[in-house]
Amino acid sequence: MQEIPGDLKFMKSHEWARVEDQGTVTIGISDHAQGLLGDLVYVELPGVGDTVKAGTACAVVESVKAASDVYAPVSGEVVAVNEALADKPETINEDAYGDGWLFVVKPDNLAEELDELLDPDAYAEQLEEDES
Known part of the structure; x- marks a missing residue:
């Protein structure tokens, strides 16, 4: 079982959200999700200035196995992307x-x-349930 940082919130679809000091929210996919996907080969991100809506697909990660939508954990304006x-x-x-x-x-x-x-605790419980 991988370490789950205590300062994050998670979606059931394995996205994470970290509230930063200035009130913005950094978003990514969980270590569990990247492990399921395997070696990532391509990422399609929203653009700066785009608006995302919580629960809707806004990015794509592709691995040698599959492409997977990434859903926004929170709604708002994209202010930075990991270029x-x-x-x-x-x-x-x-x-x-x-x-x-x-x-x-x-x-x-x-x-x-x-x-x-x-x-993090509820997310860890979900992962255990998914594996059983």
Whole structure:
């Protein structure tokens, strides 16, 4: 079982959200998800200035096995994307919770949407249920 950082919130579809000091939210996919996908070869991210809606697909990660939609954990405006992933998508495999982040959102309704997400313990329980 991989380590799940305590400062993150998760979607059941394996995206994570980290609230930053300035109120923005950094988003990525979990270590579990990248492990299921295998070696990532391509990432398609939203553009800066795009609006994303919680629960809707807004990015794609492709591995040698499959392509998978990435869903937004929170709604808001995309204020940054991890451009380094264009040349090195395997960064997500190497550091899913660090350098492998996907994009940053300035949230519209953070408190309410964060309540909809799983805390690390609930996410770990979900992973155990999925494996049994």
